[in-house]
Amino acid sequence: MLLSSVVIILREVLEGAILLSVLLALSSQRDISLRWSLPALLLGSIGATGYAANFETIAAWFDYVGQDIANATLHLLIVLSLTAFAILHQVYERSHNNAIIACMILAVAFTVVREGSEIILYLSGYMNNSEVFPSVMLGGIIGSGIGASIGTLLYYALSCFLINSARKIAYLLLSLFAAGMSLHVVTMLTQADWMASGHSLWDTSGWIDESSLTGQLLYAVTGYESTPNANQVIAYIAGILLLLLLPRLLKKGFEVYEAKS
Amino acid sequence: MFALWFSVLNSVLAAPEFKIEIKNHLFFPAELTIPADTKVKLRIFNRDDTNEEFESYDLNREKVIMGNSQTVIFVGPLKPGSYEFFGEFYPKTAQGKIHVE
Numbered sequence A: 001m002l003l004s005s006v007v008i009i010l011r012e013v014l015e016g017a018i019l020l021s022v023l024l025a026l027s028s029q030r031d032i033s034l035r036w037s038l039p040a041l042l043l044g045s046i047g048a049t050g051y052a053a054n055f056e057t058i059a060a061w062f063d064y065v066g067q068d069i070a071n072a073t074l075h076l077l078i079v080l081s082l083t084a085f086a087i088l089h090q091v092y093e094r095s096h097n098n099a100i101i102a103c104m105i106l107a108v109a110f111t112v113v114r115e116g117s118e119i120i121l122y123l124s125g126y127m128n129n130s131e132v133f134p135s136v137m138l139g140g141i142i143g144s145g146i147g148a149s150i151g152t153l154l155y156y157a158l159s160c161f162l163i164n165s166a167r168k169i170a171y172l173l174l175s176l177f178a179a180g181m182s183l184h185v186v187t188m189l190t191q192a193d194w195m196a197s198g199h200s201l202w203d204t205s206g207w208i209d210e211s212s213l214t215g216q217l218l219y220a221v222t223g224y225e226s227t228p229n230a231n232q233v234i235a236y237i238a239g240i241l242l243l244l245l246l247p248r249l250l251k252k253g254f255e256v257y258e259a260k261s
Numbered sequence B: 001m002f003a004l005w006f007s008v009l010n011s012v013l014a015a016p017e018f019k020i021e022i023k024n025h026l027f028f029p030a031e032l033t034i035p036a037d038t039k040v041k042l043r044i045f046n047r048d049d050t051n052e053e054f055e056s057y058d059l060n061r062e063k064v065i066m067g068n069s070q071t072v073i074f075v076g077p078l079k080p081g082s083y084e085f086f087g088e089f090y091p092k093t094a095q096g097k098i099h100v101e
Helices: A002-029 A034-053 A055-064 A068-091 A097-124 A132-160 A161-192 A211-220 A230-244 A246-260 B002-013
Strands: B017-023 B026-028 B031-034 B040-047 B052-056 B059-063 B068-074 B082-089 B096-101
Touching: A002 A034, A002 A097, A002 A132, A002 A161, A034 A055, A034 A097, A055 A068, A055 B017, A055 B082, A068 A097, A068 A161, A068 A230, A068 A246, A097 A132, A132 A161, A161 A230, A161 B068, A211 A246, A230 A246, B002 B096, B017 B031, B059 B068
Parallel strands: B017 B040, B031 B096
Antiparallel strands: B017 B026, B040 B068, B052 B059, B052 B082, B082 B096
């Protein structure tokens, strides 16, 4: 029981921890105080508790695919918050810090709502079972501890690099994260039959199995999927383009516009 | 007329439904055979008091099912083969397979 709860909680915590540490590293480079993480985590926790408390009602919507629709919406909101963040962060080198902070708070809060609600639903299942509850909670604490440590390590690792390379690595991680989130939108909508399904385009499970440690880590950081269908691949590429290419194009556009006027 | 046409069309196009139950952290049936190249609707009833998460790496599916509740998951169209699934919250006991023929 202990080991499986460590793994389950770690899986849920890891995504949020990685996103938070990348955004914190980008904040400190820009001399933005790291205090924004507190309201982000608080808002996320309140949202997660509300979602978990009303989960049964939400899950029954649209003939029992409400959960998929709610989660797809959360994933989409994360992608949109990160896209807005990337645009503001790259186009405005010095100004618009408050809007940038708002985008980071939203992205982290939505991620905590999504992952936190699953943690609450998992733990609440053991609440009345006094025999295993202590070991499940202990596993949860260990899992969260490992997740938080990985996030902290990543934050300090990014701080060790020179500013330019750290920014590039942070953006690469952020765009892979957003790509994974857009892929999840498609997965959830397909699972609910709100989007057409199709055969998988390839199978890399022989190379990296999703259930392996590497597979799970890759899943948390990059949304790794060993047997994606065409829609998932398109969503993944779109996610990368939104974070890596769109801000650059807009920045160039603004520069041309300002040079003309 | 439109409503009638729609309901007829819907019943013709509707994905075949298969039922699975969770009892004492076990899937019943633990093995299920579904047709190849066909979209299928899985209706899963959780008869336990505890929550469970239906999870399958092979099928790209994951979904929480609250205790004493039900859920719907669409899978396929799939190529012939065997696809494993498990209950993430009780992975030691809750295991199953979907055979596609």
